[in-house]
Amino acid sequence: MSLRICIYVTYDPENIADNYIGGLLHELRKAVACLVVVCNYEYILAGIENIQPYADKIYYRSNMGFDAGAYKDAICNYIGWNEIDRYDELLLINDSFYGPLHPFENMFHVMEKVNTDYWGMTRSPAGKSGNGDIYSEHVQSYFIAFRKKILQSNGFRQFWTKMEYPKSYVQAVASFELSINNYLEGRGFIGTAFMDICPFQCTVMENENPYMLYPLELIRDAEIPVFKRKSLSIGNKGFKNALDALRFIENERFYDVNLIINHLMRINKLTKDREVINFSALDKFHIEHSRIFFYGAGLCAKNLAEYFKYRGWIFESFLVTNVENQSENCTAFEEAEISGTDGIIIAVLDETAVLEILEIVRNRLNKSQIFCLDKDI
Helix, strand or coil: CCCEEEEEEECCCCCECCHHHHHHHHHHCCCCCEEEEEECCCCCCECHHHCCCCCCEEEECCCCCHHHHHHHHHHHHHHCHHHHCCCCEEEEEECCEECCCCCHHHHHHHHHCCCCCEEECCEECCEECCCCCEECCEECCCEEEEEHHHHCCHHHHHHHHHCCCCCCHHHHHHHHHHHHHHHHHCCCCCEEEHHHHCCCCCCCCCCCCHHHHCHHHHHHCCCCCCEEHHHHCCCCCCHHHHHHHHHHHHHHCCCCHHHHHHHHHHHHHHCCCCCCCCHHHHHHHHHHCCCEEEECCCHHHHHHHHHHHHHCCCCCCEEECCCCCCCCCEEEHHHCCCCCCCEEEECCCCHHHHHHHHHHHCCCCCHHHEEECCCCC
């Protein structure tokens, strides 16, 4: 069995090590000889019991460079190459997922037999980024392992020494996830994904992300042991699939779904990302209003309808400015009968559209009757 060292990076805006981390590290510890945890904040305000029993070392730093910056500091400044040389495999893992939904040991046992130089759980196909940059197929870096052949190469060490600290999430993906794959493959190293050798039957096209679109199939069929938090972004085309994955996890009872829900309830209210629903605020809004309408009938509104179905809630209809070419369950806002106890959720993400809708609804509703997904408006 390979001797592994793992660097686990976590960030929390409230300096809390959440309960889901404790369960994850407890299981991960069974597969690694050394576990180093890097907290991208200055101290743990609550939840030290979710890290301390499992970590050999805990380091604290600012969130400079995000998880890529933390990996760089851990490898080059905290641990050092002399220590890393003692191990057969280096694991780099961030806190963007929940699990394990299946034993980590099962995955490690399978991958132990695969002739590869580095590996991860999932692979992203080639595509084009939001700014137009072309990227190649690559192993995704939220969970990635490098074997001895790479660890002993001067090029790999130079990569980390020369890598600059990313200044944005997009830059972090480019300077670490994409760059490390290109760098290694350009030097003849072979990368593999666990999903490549598992019974995963879904076809992932260019510009598609497997864990965003097919979390249910990855978890149920390929036995990928994690659920990615980002799959529950309200603008995700695979949002319904992510909810189906939650139902599957809950029904199979191999993981406490409350660990996911409780963390999302706390963390989502702290981010300004407009695709991240503030679930706790949405719960409160639902309780306070007798009937709920969605203003909008696109992907965001349909995903919101799926979330209501998941929670066992009902909504009245989709409201639109113009009912032409819309579905049967759409009502023109001007014709809708809305009382003072009803609420409207503006179920669009485009900022211009949101402002236009706000201008319309404010003529009929008071502020307490309007829920806006965009937290900056």
